[in-house]
Amino acid sequence: MEIVQIVGLGLVATILALVIKEQKPIFAFLLAIASGAIIFYFLIDKIAVVIRVLERLAVQADLNMVFLETILKIIGIAYIAEFGAQMTRDAGQGAIASKIELAGKVLILVMAVPIIQIIIETVIGLLPA
Numbered sequence: 733m734e735i736v737q738i739v740g741l742g743l744v745a746t747i748l749a750l751v752i753k754e755q756k757p758i759f760a761f762l763l764a765i766a767s768g769a770i771i772f773y774f775l776i777d778k779i780a781v782v783i784r785v786l787e788r789l790a791v792q793a794d795l796n797m798v799f800l801e802t803i804l805k806i807i808g809i810a811y812i813a814e815f816g817a818q819m820t821r822d823a824g825q826g827a828i829a830s831k832i833e834l835a836g837k838v839l840i841l842v843m844a845v846p847i848i849q850i851i852i853e854t855v856i857g858l859l860p861a
Contacts, residue, residue: 734774737774738771738774741767741770741771742767742771745763745764745766745767748760748763749761749763749764761822761823764819764822765819768815768818768819772815783804786800786804787800799847802843802844802846802847803847805843806840806843806844809836809839809840809843810836810840812836813832813833813835813836813837813839814833814836816829816832817829817830817832817833817836820832
């Protein structure tokens with residue numbers, strides 16, 4: 733039932749932000765950032781459990797841990813970039829939000845290049861000469 737708490741927090745923060753926004757827009761924005769951070773804090777334990785399960789599965793499958801680490805970093809970049817872009821968009825800065833999203837995509841591409849390279853080398857090694 734943690735989702736009920738998270739949604740409740742989000743709704744209360746939204747209502748407060750709407751009320752405060754008329755008088756002090758900066759406080760409404762700070763409230764939005766704080767509520768986002770609190771929601772993220774609620775999820776840290778869940779994220780840690782998922783990471784431990786994936787690590788255990790990777791060890792059982794005798795998978796190279798570099799692949800798992802890279803994939804987890806890519807997922808982290810995607811979530812952080814999305815969170816940052818949403819917060820800047822909430823502040824009315826759509827152009828900056830777009831730049832954050834672009835930076836996230838470029839960093840994901842950079843992180844994925846070694847995996848793509850290994851996949852291509854493996855496929856080429858399987859092809860008859």
